Amino acid sequence: MSEMKQIKNLKQFSTSKERFQGGHRLCPGCSHSIIVREFVNATDDELCVSTATGCLEVCSTIYPYTSWDVSWIHIGFENAAAAISGVEAMHKSLKNNKKSFSDKPMKFIAFAGDGGTYDIGFQSLSGAAERGHDFIYVCLDNEGYMNTGGQRSSSTPIGGATTTSPAGKVSYGEKKLKKDMMQIMAAHGCEYVAQSAPSNWKDMVKKAQKSFAASGPVYINAVSPCPTEWKFDPSMSMEISKVMVESRVVPLYEIENGSKVTVNYKPKNHVPVEEYLGMQGRFKHLFKPSNKHVIEEWQKNVDAKWEYLLRREEAGI
Amino acid sequence: MTEEHLLKGWEEFEPGATLFSFEGKPDQEVHHENNSVQHSVADWRVDKPVHNKEFCIDCQFCWVYCPDTSIIPDVDDKGKGIFGHIDYKHCKGCGICVDVCPTNPKSLLMFADHLPVEEALRQWPEKEEKK
Amino acid sequence: MEQNRIVWDGNMAASQAMRQAKIDVVAAYPITPSTPIVQNYSQFVADGDVDGEFVMVESEHSAMSACVGAASAGGRVATATSSQGYALMIEVLYQASGMRLPIVLNAVNRALAAPLNIHGDHSDMYLGRDAGWINMVANNPQEVYDLNLCAFKIAEDYSVRLPVAVNQDGFLVSHTTEALNYLPDDEAYKFIGDYKPHNPMLDPEKPVTYGAQTEGEWHYEHKMRHEHAMYNSFGVIEKVLAEYKELSGREYKFVETYQVDDAEEIIICMGSVAGTTQLAVDKLRAEGKKVGLVSVRLWRPFPKEELAKYLGKTKTITVLDRSAPLGSTGALYNEVAAVMVDNGYNAVLLNYVYGLGGRDMTIDHLTEIFNSAKECSDAGKRVKPLIQTINLRGKELSFY
Known part of the structure; x- marks a missing residue:
């Protein structure tokens, strides 16, 4: 077991060795790289990273450049979990047979967008989680296929206008509720499942460190505000992330060993969902009088989910 | 824009289009010409x-x-x-x-x-x- | 070399060779008819006969993905599949070869649906034709065993560093038990040698990026480097097969020939049908007919030069394709036709689409094919349709 890196505050954290370099081609203000940095810089252990096809993959390893100061692999869109499970299996095999390249502690992370997680990579993730590999799966959840021009995924929330669920004369955009990956991964019996937002670096780092300390599969749902497709100013990414947390749209919570729910942060002031929706172009059409019911439904869903989590936490199950 | 010196011939590339992060050992912290920090x-x-x-x-x-x-x-x-x-x-x-x-x-x-x-x-x- | 004699089917031959290779990671998913390989290997794990990791994944796509991850990580990797599983893997087969990872795949060939069929034909092997893997064809369990050992050594040679598929016919080879010779464990392993890692992800002293995106200024160069490695592999394959002959006494060539020197009608084929064709040749030779057989062992890279050596004098060449080309001549036919044109050879060419979904191809059928070819030889031109079928019910069906 490796020693947990001490990160009490940013003055300490910022002395970390940087493991994800600039010069990548992510959009200005993209939250993906913020999440990646919070995560990979939170440990001094050696890392092997796999990444699903998507914004992060395509922008961090455009030949002839790599932004990764750790070993990294990308195979396809749907197999980030299978890929890292192979790397982890090889690590285990070499270790068991005393053929390891190094005695240094090694951790395994898969990064994928919500398309590569909720949709096309779902089977691969489910398989790898069920097999119990020692890996951490981080979903960079920007609620759509942003790398290809903002199509809907099963993470796109109701009312969201995407290029394949556009708002129109007779449509308010996406009709389905966002898939609940947290519960699905908890049901796999993952050792640790957590949701975080990049604007709360402390929460993210804490969850990253809990992930590194775990020995079984870990699933992290990291919400990743996307200036390009959510349609807001790039400087506002962390503001949006903050409002997502404060409005309880994205509760910061964790589920340990498949059942124990802890809500890590309880906003004191009630921020209505309307405020969050109003900050983004993708929900602009919801403010037409005829779509008012969608905002009401949004609020109802957020409240119900929040209530559910609190009751689970209280019940200890 | 691609730096000219990286436009090598086919026979000069690492097989499998792999890229390296560092020149030498990582703790020497000298980034490879293929690290995006150069870009x-x-x-x-x-x-x-x-x-x-x-x-x-x-x-x-x-x-x-x-x-x-x-x-x-x-x-x-x-x-x-x-x-x-x-x-x-x-x-x-x-x-x-x-x-x-x-x-x-x-x-x-x-x-x-x-x-x-x-x-x-x-x-x-x-x-x-x-x- | 003292060898052991045993009765194995093709699947067991592959499994035992995998055991002897001391593979670091096998990631696999069962599918008929390659399932017994996965089962056998599971038993090896259960009995403590192998030390590596065995990852029982949830699909063939993940099987090959985990293999690619494991091979990039830095160790010996193998798997097995068939048919629909092969088709599900196909995306990742391209990734494995493009990343230059020496994975060994036992491809137990089976028809592709629809309609669904679990029996042997070459549809899956043909599907993977352009995936950048070295493809060898084993015609019986002995060959499956031998070529598996060679496959690891070829794949892992630094000047090759390409994945290798060892193909065998579903059921006809995979489930047919035959007596064969195998090497003692230590000799088999010594032949393959320890795995020599190249740019392993698991080496923290040299972080490496696998699977970058190469756009316009780069993609062509990388693909041609891959192409170059493919052609480089001829020499390495030849060397490894020669070393194996030295060790085992069993000789393998890029193309195997039988009675071709003075043959006027030659059948060119791949897979287990070669054995049956050999019997047909014997029968017809006994009747005084000058017939011969060429069995292609190395499907990719395709041994054009080697093949050309045997095709210059014959009058008629009949190419057997065990896959429906669905709109053209068969893939093996096309290779042969190209060799003929490249060398200015003039024999009459015929193409049979046969044996689909495991349909029998007997000595009688092959005799019929030889006799049909003879008519062309006698006429000095093609007097039969270009693409013919054999042992197909219904009205005679042929094309061109």
């Missing part, structure tokens, strides 16, 4: 952030929330991270550092990319009254 994205920028150390409290929010690893910290005598400098080769000018800066007036502000830093510092605003 400038400065031309993406319209506005640039300028840092004013007069107001900075070294909170390091700008460091943690920079998506382009462009706030390069220093370490003080006590081994603590403090603001170092802005890496203008990799900053895309998104403005998050300015947004998350908690001081009043802010210690980071956006200015037109062509404006000299000294001129930007001269234009720095006064402390804002709380609304």
Whole structure:
């Protein structure tokens, strides 16, 4: 077991060795790289990273450049979990047979967008989680296929206008509720499942460190505000992330060993969902009088989910 | 834009199109020519952030929330991270550092990319009254 | 070399060779008819006969993905599949070869649906034709065993560093038990040698990026480097097969020939049908007919030069394709036709699409094919349709 890196505050954290370099081609203000940095810089252990096809993959390893100061692999869109499970299996095999390249502690992370997680990579993730590999799966959840021009995924929330669920004369955009990956991964019996937002670096780092300390599969749902497709100013990414947390749209919570729910942060002031929706172009059409019911439904869903989590936490199950 | 020296012939590339992060061992911290840290994205920028150390409290929010690893910290005598400098080769000018800066007036502000830093510092605003 | 004699089917031959290779990671998913390989290997794990990791994944796509991850990580990797599983893997087969990872795949060939069929034909092997893997064809369990050992050595040679598929016919080879010779464990392993890692992800002293995106200025160069490695592999394959002959006494060539020197009608084929064709040749030779057989062992890279050596004098060449080309001549036919044109050879060419979904191809059928070819030889031109079928019910069906 490796020693947990001490990160009490940013003055300490910022002395970390940087493991994800600039010069990548992510959009200005993209939250993906913020999440990646919070995560990979939170440990001094050696890392092997796999990444699903998507914004992060395509922008961090455009030949002839790599932004990764750790070993990294990308195979396809749907197999980030299978890929890292192979790397982890090889690590285990070499270790068991005393053929390891190094005695240094090694951790395994898969990064994928919500398309590569909720949709096309779902089977691969489910398989790898069920097999119990020692890996951490981080979903960079920007609620759509942003790398290809903002199509809907099963993470796109109701009312969201995407290029394949556009708002129109007779449509308010996406009709389905966002898939609940947290519960699905908890049901796999993952050792640790957590949701975080990049604007709360402390929460993210804490969850990253809990992930590194775990020995079984870990699933992290990291919400990743996307200036390009959510349609807001790039400087506002962390503001949006903050409002997502404060409005309880994205509760910061964790589920340990498949059942124990802890809500890590309880906003004191009630921020209505309307405020969050109003900050983004993708929900602009919801403010037409005829779509008012969608905002009401949004609020109802957020409240119900929040209530559910609190009751689970209280019940200890 | 691709640097000319990297445009090698087919026989010169590493098999499998692999890329390396470092020249030599990682702890020597010499990045490989194929590390994106060698690549400038400065031309993406319209506005640039300028840092004013007069107001900075070294909170390091700008460091943690920079998506382009462009706030390069220093370490003080006590081994603590403090603001170092802005890496203008990799900053895309998104403005998050300015947004998350908690001081009043802010210690980071956006200015037109062509404006000299000294001129930007001269234009720095006064402390804002709380609304 | 003292060898052991045993009765194995093709699947067991593959499994035992995998055991002897001391593979670091096997990631696999069962599918008929390669399932017994996965089962056998599971038993090896259960009995402590192998030391590596065995990852029982949830699909063939993940099987090959985990293999690619494991091979990039830095160790010996193998798997097995068939048919629909092969088709599900196909995306990742391209990734494995493009990343230059020496993975060994036992491809137990089976028809592709629809309609669904679990029996042997070459549809899956043909599907993977352009995936950048070295493809060898084993015609019986002995060959499956031998070529598996060679496959690891070829794949892992630094000047090759390409994945290798060892193909065998579903059921006809995979489930047919035959007596064969195998090497003692230590000799087999010594032949393959220890795995020599190249740019392993698991080496923290040299972080490496696998699977970058190469756009316009780069993609062509990388693909041609891959192409170059493929052609480089001829020499390495030849060397490894020669070393194996030295060790085992069993000789393998890029193309195997039988009675071709003075043959006027030659059948060119791949897979287990070669054995049956050999019997047909014997029968017809006994009747005084000058017939011969060429069995292609190395499907990719395709041994054009080697093949050309045997085709210059014959009058008629009949190429057997065990896959429906669905709109053209068969893939093996096309290779042969290209060799003929490249060398200015003038024999009459015929193409049979046969044996789909495991349909029998007997000595009688092959006799019929030889006799039909003879008519062309006698006429000095093609007097039969270009693409013909054999042992197909219904009205005679042929094309061109």
